[in-house]
Amino acid sequence: MPDQATETEGPQINRGLQGVYFERSQVCDIDGKEGNLWYRGYSIHDLATRSTFEETAFLLIYGELPNATELELFTAQLKTERKLPDNIYKIIESIKDAHPMDVLRTAVSALSATDPEVTDNTPEANIRKTLRLTSQVPMIVAAQAQMRNDNPIIAPDESLDHAANFLYMMTGEIPSPESAKLMDTDLILHAEHGTNASSFTARVVAGTDANLHASIVAAISALSGPAHGGAAENVMQMAIDIGEPENAADYVKNLRKNRQPVMGFGHRVYRAEDPRARHMREGVRQLSEEMGQPKWYQILQSVVDAMAPYSRLGVNVNVDFYAGVVYYLHGIPEDFFVPIFSVGRTPGWCVQVIEQFENNILLRPLTVYTGPEPREYKQITER
Amino acid sequence: MPDQATETEGPQINRGLQGVYFERSQVCDIDGKEGNLWYRGYSIHDLATRSTFEETAFLLIYGELPNATELELFTAQLKTERKLPDNIYKIIESIKDAHPMDVLRTAVSALSATDPEVTDNTPEANIRKTLRLTSQVPMIVAAQAQMRNDNPIIAPDESLDHAANFLYMMTGEIPSPESAKLMDTDLILHAEHGTNASSFTARVVAGTDANLHASIVAAISALSGPAHGGAAENVMQMAIDIGEPENAADYVKNLRKNRQPVMGFGHRVYRAEDPRARHMREGVRQLSEEMGQPKWYQILQSVVDAMAPYSRLGVNVNVDFYAGVVYYLHGIPEDFFVPIFSVGRTPGWCVQVIEQFENNILLRPLTVYTGPEPREYKQITER
Numbered sequence: 046m047p048d049q050a051t052e053t054e055g056p057q058i059n060r061g062l063q064g065v066y067f068e069r070s071q072v073c074d075i076d077g078k079e080g081n082l083w084y085r086g087y088s089i090h091d092l093a094t095r096s097t098f099e100e101t102a103f104l105l106i107y108g109e110l111p112n113a114t115e116l117e118l119f120t121a122q123l124k125t126e127r128k129l130p131d132n133i134y135k136i137i138e139s140i141k142d143a144h145p146m147d148v149l150r151t152a153v154s155a156l157s158a159t160d161p162e163v164t165d166n167t168p169e170a171n172i173r174k175t176l177r178l179t180s181q182v183p184m185i186v187a188a189q190a191q192m193r194n195d196n197p198i199i200a201p202d203e204s205l206d207h208a209a210n211f212l213y214m215m216t217g218e219i220p221s222p223e224s225a226k227l228m229d230t231d232l233i234l235h236a237e238h239g240t241n242a243s244s245f246t247a248r249v250v251a252g253t254d255a256n257l258h259a260s261i262v263a264a265i266s267a268l269s270g271p272a273h274g275g276a277a278e279n280v281m282q283m284a285i286d287i288g289e290p291e292n293a294a295d296y297v298k299n300l301r302k303n304r305q306p307v308m309g310f311g312h313r314v315y316r317a318e319d320p321r322a323r324h325m326r327e328g329v330r331q332l333s334e335e336m337g338q339p340k341w342y343q344i345l346q347s348v349v350d351a352m353a354p355y356s357r358l359g360v361n362v363n364v365d366f367y368a369g370v371v372y373y374l375h376g377i378p379e380d381f382f383v384p385i386f387s388v389g390r391t392p393g394w395c396v397q398v399i400e401q402f403e404n405n406i407l408l409r410p411l412t413v414y415t416g417p418e419p420r421e422y423k424q425i426t427e428r
Numbered sequence: 429m430p431d432q433a434t435e436t437e438g439p440q441i442n443r444g445l446q447g448v449y450f451e452r453s454q455v456c457d458i459d460g461k462e463g464n465l466w467y468r469g470y471s472i473h474d475l476a477t478r479s480t481f482e483e484t485a486f487l488l489i490y491g492e493l494p495n496a497t498e499l500e501l502f503t504a505q506l507k508t509e510r511k512l513p514d515n516i517y518k519i520i521e522s523i524k525d526a527h528p529m530d531v532l533r534t535a536v537s538a539l540s541a542t543d544p545e546v547t548d549n550t551p552e553a554n555i556r557k558t559l560r561l562t563s564q565v566p567m568i569v570a571a572q573a574q575m576r577n578d579n580p581i582i583a584p585d586e587s588l589d590h591a592a593n594f595l596y597m598m599t600g601e602i603p604s605p606e607s608a609k610l611m612d613t614d615l616i617l618h619a620e621h622g623t624n625a626s627s628f629t630a631r632v633v634a635g636t637d638a639n640l641h642a643s644i645v646a647a648i649s650a651l652s653g654p655a656h657g658g659a660a661e662n663v664m665q666m667a668i669d670i671g672e673p674e675n676a677a678d679y680v681k682n683l684r685k686n687r688q689p690v691m692g693f694g695h696r697v698y699r700a701e702d703p704r705a706r707h708m709r710e711g712v713r714q715l716s717e718e719m720g721q722p723k724w725y726q727i728l729q730s731v732v733d734a735m736a737p738y739s740r741l742g743v744n745v746n747v748d749f750y751a752g753v754v755y756y757l758h759g760i761p762e763d764f765f766v767p768i769f770s771v772g773r774t775p776g777w778c779v780q781v782i783e784q785f786e787n788n789i790l791l792r793p794l795t796v797y798t799g800p801e802p803r804e805y806k807q808i809t810e811r
Contacts, residue, residue, distance in 0.1 A: 058449045061635070062793035065448060066441045071799030086800030095805055108799075112811040132522040136538070139515040143541035150645060151537040155519070158526035158534070240795050246632045246646060252444070253625050253653020262533060263629060263646035270636020272790050313792050407655050409696050410445035412623050416454030416491075417469030422478055428495040 055413055063313075067408065068248070072105065072396055073239045080317030080361075084237055085109070093324040098207050098232040099123065102392040105237055106175055119176075120206070126180035127201040127210070130159045134188060134198070141193040145186060145384045146269035150262055152185040153178070157258035164256055168399055174257050175395035182391045183207070186384040187214035190377075208232050211388060216375055223335060227328040227371060234321040234364055235389030237397075239314070243267040243274070243390065244397045251401040252408040260398045265387055274383040276365035280309035281373050281382070284344045293347030301355075309366030310352055316359040325367030332374050341370045438796055446696075450791065451631070455488065455779055456622045463700030463744075467620055468492070476707040481590045481615040482506065485775040488620055489558055502559075503589070509563035510584040510593070513542045517571060517581070524576040528569060528767045529652035533645055535568040536561070540641035547639055551782055557640050558778035565774045566590070569767040570597030573760075591615050594771060599758055606718060610711040610754060617704040617747055618772030620780075622697070626650040626657070626773065627780045634784040635791040643781045648770055657766040659748035663692035664756050664765070667727045676730030684738075692749030693735055699742035708750030715757050724753045 059065045074083045082089040085104050092101050096110075103111045103119050111119060129152075136155050140148055157163045160177065162170040184201065191198050191214075199214045208229035212220045220228070240248065247264040251257075268274040287296045300307050312319055326345075333342040349362060365386075372382050442448045457466045465472040468487050475484050479493075486494045486502050494502060512535075519538050523531055540546045543560065545553040567584065574581050574597075582597045591612035595603040603611065623631065630647040634640075651657040670679045683690050695702055709728075716725040732745060748769075755765050 056449045058451065060451060061789040062445070062448070062450050062791050065445070065450075065793040066439045066796050067445050067448075067793045068441065068443065068795045069798045070795035071797070074797035074799065083802060086803040087805055088802065091805035095807075100808070110806070110811060111808070113808050116808065135522060136519055136534075139518060140538055140541035144547075147537065147540040147546070147641070150642065151519075151534055151541070154530065154534040154537050154645070155523055157530040158523035163530070164527075240793060242632060242636050242790055242792050245791065245793060246629060249625060249629045249632060250646065250650045250653065253650050253656035254658075255649055255653030255656075258530070259533065259649035259652050262537070263633070263649040266638055266642035266646040266649075267633045267636050269642050270633065270638030272788075273636035273638075275637075313790060314794075405655075406444040407625055407696060408445050408628065409625050410448040410450045410623060410628060411697075412451045412453035413449050414454070414457035415452045416457065419466060419471065420469040422470055422474035423493070424478075425483070425494070425496050425499065428493055 237393030620776030664752035
């Protein structure tokens with residue numbers, strides 16, 4: 046048998062596919078060493094501070110920033126797509142107590158039953174589906190948030206932009222301009238990030254010529270894993286466990302002593318600080334003061350201080366370190382943190398699927414077989 | 429920016445991850461050059477001719493063939509798990525006209541809402557979930573098959589084994605022993621096949637520590653792509669298009685002239701004949717005679733004859749070349765062919781997920797950025 050491997054011979058195994066390049070992409074560039082990130086050539090810092098989610102989504106989808114007319118049309122299209130078929134509401138209702146990522150995955154999967162272009166994999170159709178999904182994903186998340194509390198669903202508000210409307214549908218309150226801007230920034234920062242595990246999953250599924258919905262369902266499946274999308278939830282739990290800023294140093298020391306990870310630190314591609322983190326840091330500071338709960342910001346910063354010695358080893362805060370507190374301050378339950386990540390990431394996933402289709406190939410790597418040697422089949426009476 | 433690639437410089441790109449080894453596995457060994465396949469060290473030829481689907485599933489899950497007592501218990505467990513929660517039937521009903529792969533994906537996703545162990549990723553819990561899913565997947569497929577014809581759902585028959593019961597729930601008729609055996613063989617042949625695109629997808633999702641249901645949903649997403657699971661459906665369509673055996677040679681000639689692929693030929697890992705094909709070939713011959721429609725076997729063999737010159741180039745029949753005709757002869761509509769593949773593959777997917785969890789790592793490869801250079805952000809009024 047070929048590929049029979051021992052520890053000392055056999056083909057090279059790239060565990061985790063770490064450092065393996067499998068494709069070209071024109072969407073996103075990451076400099077993990079310096080801690081820089083660009084969407085379509087635009088620095089994440091410009092986009093986070095000067096752009097909007099709608100503008101950034103347009104950039105990701107079409108490759109260029111929109112002019113005023115284009116942005117107006119695009120924003121109107123997204124608002125037109127803020128609707129879900131009745132059967133989707135019924136499905137959400139029937140599983141409303143499940144984890145929100147399980148519900149989101151199921152509902153997006155079911156959307157394929159009514160999407161008029163589900164099997165059309167042309168770029169034009171996939172862009173239309175991208176717009177639909179970008180508007181539908183937040184509606185699914187918000188619908189469950191209301192349903193499981195037995196509250197009526199909150200209809201989208203035509204006067205609100207994407208981020209503000211999402212917060213409104215989630216909480217029932219029209220957010221302050223500052224809160225809306227912070228959520229908008231959060232969605233920009235989550236909109237795209239190369240071939241992380243969920244976008245990579247979407248590409249593997251697209252590689253079989255499956256439809257866009259199948260690819261996005263698979264991406265949601267991957268994002269649901271704690272090692273990918275779960276950091277924000279875990280950081281908030283850590284902050285609650287710490288309780289007060291002065292406990293942070295001991296808490297971190299204890300984790301390190303027991304060789305346990307500190308949540309929200311470290312990233313597969315960043316050795317420097319995640320460039321997205323700073324924009325959330327400042328937002329959390331302001332929001333926790335605005336909401337009269339400055340201690341959450343203080344707890345996080347005390348954790349960062351305690352982690353300073355590890356910074357030079359390449360263990361730095363990532364974007365999710367701060368994101369959870371933002372959601373928490375809005376009263377959003379922790380199990381909805383990863384679905385919010387999905388709300389931001391939907392355009393990025395779709396764009397990578399569209400790019401994969403442009404020059405498609407089946408993604409099919411290999412494993413080295415280390416199981417039993419060929420053996421004789423014995424009748425059941427002889428076993 | 430690092431990784432700025434041109435055609436002549438930059439890192440090596442492994443498109444399709446072809447030839448890249450990413451992990452060790454003790455489940456399945458494939459010798460693509462010679463055309464051999466082993467599950468846990470047992471030759472596919474022994475398993476196809478001497479084993480049953482239940483025995484093979486046991487082997488895949490536990491690593492060893494069962495003795496008589498173990499097999500009896502395992503078979504009883506699978507029968508006990510032949511049940512679906514009410515909300516799953518309602519969900520299937522609400523999307524019953526969608527493609528069966530979209531429905532299967534949605535229903536398996538929704539099962540996570542009621543599975544009592546959904547978040548328990550221990551091997552023991554995942555084995556119990558594997559048994560449940562192995563029994564639930566065929567029930568979902570069969571439920572939709574009945575519902576979309578407005579027929580009552582057919583309850584499972586305790587007296588029938590896995591393959592026969594599935595055929596019974598699909599068609600409403602208790603199959604002949606020969607038909608049941610052929611479906612059983614078909615499920616054995618589809619039960620596992622290394623890290624093909626769907627099993628690889630399941631592993632990528634498991635790599636994020638997502639739950640088993642999320643991984644299997646993603647696998648179903650990948651299998652739904654025509655480049656992965658779609659061959660059986662396409663071969664049957666081709667056989668219908670050809671119509672009579674004497675048309676096959678011209679049909680193939682025409683396809684080759686137009687550089688179009690001949691369905692059911694070629695495979696990413698096999699250069700020799702797919703070792704699974706021969707077992708289906710003999711079954712199709714017998715079944716098409718038994719059913720008084722020998723022409724289907726004759727058409728397929730005429731295609732094989734016409735393709736003989738390409739055999740030495742490594743283009744040979746694969747397992748799906750014959751599978752579609754089996755389903756067709758049972759009156760199963762073509763869009764259910766890929767779901768039947770899922771019925772067979774469910775244990776293999778689950779076993780690979782369980783193996784992935786044993787020594788887990790995030791699967792996160794890289795793309796080479798070929799998009800725009802860093803550029804200046806301009807206010808919208810200046811665009």
